Structures are given as C-alpha cells and as structure tokens.
Amino acid sequence: MTYDNENIFAKILRGEIPCDKVYESDHALAFRDIQPLTPVHVLVIPKGAYVNMDDFSQKASEEELADFVRAVGQVARDLGVVEAGYRTIANNGADAHQEVQHLHVHILAGRDLGGMIQRFKDQ
Numbered sequence: 001m002t003y004d005n006e007n008i009f010a011k012i013l014r015g016e017i018p019c020d021k022v023y024e025s026d027h028a029l030a031f032r033d034i035q036p037l038t039p040v041h042v043l044v045i046p047k048g049a050y051v052n053m054d055d056f057s058q059k060a061s062e063e064e065l066a067d068f069v070r071a072v073g074q075v076a077r078d079l080g081v082v083e084a085g086y087r088t089i090a091n092n093g094a095d096a097h098q099e100v101q102h103l104h105v106h107i108l109a110g111r112d113l114g115g116m117i118q119r120f121k122d123q
C-alpha cells in the first residue's frame with residue numbers, strides 16, 4: 001500500500017490548501033467536509049501518512065491510535081451531536097468508494113440518518 005504525498009488531505013496537513021478546522025491534537029486533525037451530506041459533516045484524519053484503516057491499524061503507534069480514537073469522540077462532543085446521535089464512517093478501498101487515499105473518519109449528524117445501509121436487492 002503506497003501513500004501518495006500529493007493527495008488532497010496531505011496538502012491540507014501541509015497547509016498548502018485551506019480547511020475549516022474544528023479540532024487539532026498531536027496526531028489528528030478534524031475539519032468540515034467540503035461537500036456535506038448532512039447538516040454536520042466533519043472529517044477526522046490522522047496526521048501520519050496512512051492510506052486507510054488497514055494501513056493505520058497495522059503501522060500506527062499506540063499513541064497515534066489512541067489519539068485518533070479520542071479525537072473522533074472529542075470532535076463529536078465539541079460538535080454537540082452526542083445526545084441526538086451521530087454516525088462514523090470510514091470508507092476503505094474500492095468497494096467502499098474511498099475517494100481520498102488518506103485515512104479519514106466521517107462524522108455525520110444533524111438529522112435522522114436513516115438505516116445504516118441499503119440491503120442488496122437480491123437479499
């Protein structure tokens with residue numbers, strides 16, 4: 001799994017393109033999605049160069065892993081969405097339609113999000 005240093009989130013991390021930042025820690029950054037699907041749509045990314053959850057879960061240090069998971073929880077609390085509820089999604093690879101090849105967790109909230117995923121038609 002090769003990390004592309006020119007992916008859009010790497011550029012955000014380097015400050016080459018702007019983002020609407022909502023949270024930053026030693027190992028994580030959170031910012032609003034540029035194409036929000038819900039009233040609240042924030043992306044949480046590790047600062048390290050990890051393509052996806054498979055990459056991150058194998059190579060990240062314990063400190064990075066802990067910081068990232070805590071960041072997701074903290075951002076949800078900061079956004080005020082814990083009581084009403086929120087959804088976290090991390091798309092990994094082709095079948096999941098991962099568009100940006102730097103690990104990111106979507107935090108989706110602000111309305112009823114419906115069922116988790118549509119059933120396959122043949123089920």
Ligand code: DGP
Pocket residue numbers: 008019020031032033034035090091097098099100101
């Ligand atoms: P995914 O399909 O899980 O890889 O989602 C990628 C998300 O990244 C998508 O919801 C749109 C968002 N996105 C793409 N480019 C930018 C950008 O330049 N800035 C921000 N804030 N979000 C972006």
